[in-house]
Amino acid sequence: MITVIIPTYNRGNKLLGAVESVLNQTYKDIELLVVDDGSTDNTESIIKNIQDSRVKYIWQENKGACVARNTGIKAAKGKYIAFNDSDDVWMEDKLEKELDIIEKYNADVVFCKITQKLGNKYYELPRKLKEGFQALPVKNLQGIGTQSLLFKREVLTEFKFDEKIPRFQELDLLLRISESKRFTFYFLNESLVNYEVGIDSISKSGKKLEIACEHIEKSRKNFKKMYPEMSREWAGIFYTLAEENITEEKLDLCLRYIRDAYHYETDRIRLVVKKMKILAKIMKLILF
Template identity: 30%
Template sequence: MTFDNNKLMFSVVIPLYNKANHIQRAIDSVLNQNVQNFELIVVNDGSTDGSEKVVEQYVDSRIILINQENGGESAARNRGIKEAQAPYIAFLDADDAWEADFLLTISELITEYPEAGAYATALKTLEVTGEYRSYTYTPLPSYPWKGIIENYFDCLSNGSYPLSSTTTCVRKEVLIKTGNFNRSLRIGPDIDMWIRVFLTTKIAFTTKICAIYYRDAENRSVDIKDFSKKELELIVYLHKYISEPKMTKEYLFFFKKFLSNKLNAITLRYINNNRKQEAMLVLFQHWGLLDFRQKLNVLLRLLLSKKLIDFARKYYA
């Protein structure tokens, strides 16, 4: 497949909310792409810090700024998808950036894997210490590798996330089939979307690093209590895919493993933060999703912690 460099190929969608200190970096990384046949749609989702003013400083007809009332990242991405004019929609977060060859690499994946409807690259994280951290994407081969992801759920069950809201490009026709990003999810609407994408089309991926996730960005601090609650809401919501007709036995095996691993992590996080009642509630409400070892491990942790507390009380009485 060959592409006409003068024909619009990509619609780049950036949801923007209070990222005045970072949006320029994201926009510049798009404008500096080796492939230039794109439009850049920035959806300002009711920013209160003047983020939209940074976008307005650019004089480039390819940049489209849309202002709307605050509705969340999913609402902003959905608006960007609706306004997109190109056949391929690439997503980028306002506080991250692409390497100069991101769109070129995606173009190569489109050419080499015409049967796919979604494409993604690896990324690296710039920590607050200034050090870069790269990732493995088990069970996918290490770099250099590219190909079709045979089982996205196998990746998720291993704690691997080859698709992200900064490294993924999807055919618009596929997004029309999958439907919008879910606005009701407070965390993980992208995971929900990528699951629907995987069940709809093939996904081509390369372990080549073409994007940077910046850990220093504002609004990325995590409240453990709130995070665990939101994550639990996500797992409960995703549980519906167990009855999805397109779920093969192999898909289902790894999907259940992914859910159980998430629930196990939430339960242990509650225990480690001295919130045993909440851990017990999660354990018994979702007993059927945890495997035997996870159940045993959590129960032992609960019992062990109680014994230690009782011992300490007697010792210091």
Template identity: 25%
Template sequence: MNKPLVSICMSAYNAEKYISSAIRSVINQSYQHWELIIVNDGSKDETSTIIESFADKRIKFLNQENKGQSASANKAFEYSQGELIKFFDADDILSVDFIKNQVTRLNGNLENVVSAAWGRFYNDNINTFKLNPQTVWKDMQTDEWLTESFINGQPMMQCALWLIPRPILLKSGLWNENLSLINDFDFFTRVLLNSKMVLFEQKAILYYRSGIIDSLSSTKTRKGIESAYYSIEEAVNNLLNKRNDKRTSLSCANIWQQFIFDTYPYYPDLREKAMIHLSNLERSSLSFPCGGYSKLLLPLFGWKLIKRMQIHKHNLTYSRIRFKPLRIFIKIHLQ
């Protein structure tokens, strides 16, 4: 049986805490015909030293000044030689048969991509891992997969889930280097729309590390939120250009509605732009996510006030002050 070379492209920035586990999960793969290209994106910690400690000829190590994850992922791809490509974060872990199962599932068909199962674990405690089953965990046409994945407003398109034939990447284009936050949303939407099928491999399992306070996904800066806006805009427009029925319109509306929920009360200009997009789509079916006291107050006072309460609760919890819902409600209401 032909064993194609799999190129694993990793971007690393200040990854000293977790990168050893990520690299070892590649080295320990039962499928051994791989290369790992790691681009150190201007790290200021011991990331470089840790990478260099791995004596394996299949690992290629490159340094660059800090340019962001998109640029370093593109550089890793530039140095890759494999027929099949996987992008991989420096803080996640692959199950031991991950690559073997995805390569087997693809079965040499270079017009399809292969997805994987995934679940979260927190910090270094692998015992907290729990699978997170989704409705898209099956074989699907790519535009159907995107429509179904978008429907809850929070699609999971994490880079390590995907095994991608090189010809598809050459058609879809690489990572947009102007984007940082949720840049994978734009990128993998393009990848999928240049593929025929998403083939799901349930025996390939990604251990997705969560709860990292200083991770890129926790960024709430103006630059980060602008990146999220433009990534959503590109992805939604690309999908609607391919498929524009009511279900897809609803899914795209839910993506924009989630963006509005997430960014309120900050950056009102970006929310206004999002609302313009939303007005041209089906009415969103999303409800503002909340529970407890907030859920009781939601019908009376609306989601914007509840969101402000959540922000105050977070700030008070962070300061180790006990949250008292009634006091905070009164304080906000009188502002």
């Protein structure tokens, strides 16, 4: 049996699509745990009105999505565990295809591509991986979402989501699993998840991004040398945040993001040029 865990908070208006995409899987031996992280909307009534014995509703006080995921892991009865988000939709054969990989190759973790909707454009992620076993699948920030993963239960018995970091929780989890070198990862080069970027975008949560980056970096020696792609991406994100905050009222914030970017920047001309352009805009603001 596969346990599927959906953490949710005040997503009653979107939740049914995610739930139905799980219940409509071609692989039927599942239990679906909807872990309600203290919602104040109609989430409970929506779930309890679903006429399917495989669905179980768990309520907890509002403590965050990662606490909800860990609550689901503790309650799970399945031999395998998967996650969906409350506004994302799976292809109907997602679990069947991933379970087939686990049984065929004895992989410990399987992940597929996701199709990301950003505005009116669609992107398939991750872009650069080839199908097969991956020694270290997490080298950058893009492409491996929680909703794309299927785990053997024993992996999540040993490793849980870090409940203290506010962003990149799946990245942190996968880094820790990968670095243990005790479990194998298999990449299925097929998009089986439709993912929509929510309103809680990076540009609206700079402080959370800072905390998450610092947490992930400080737990590893020589982080930039180990993960240069990831470091460069963080630098690019902080430069983008700096550019979005070039105003007299937010100048201190802008300069802080430039310092953050400089900290993570590795040798790449494009990022250096971007930094100089931002500084030129700041000088223009100050002088004129």
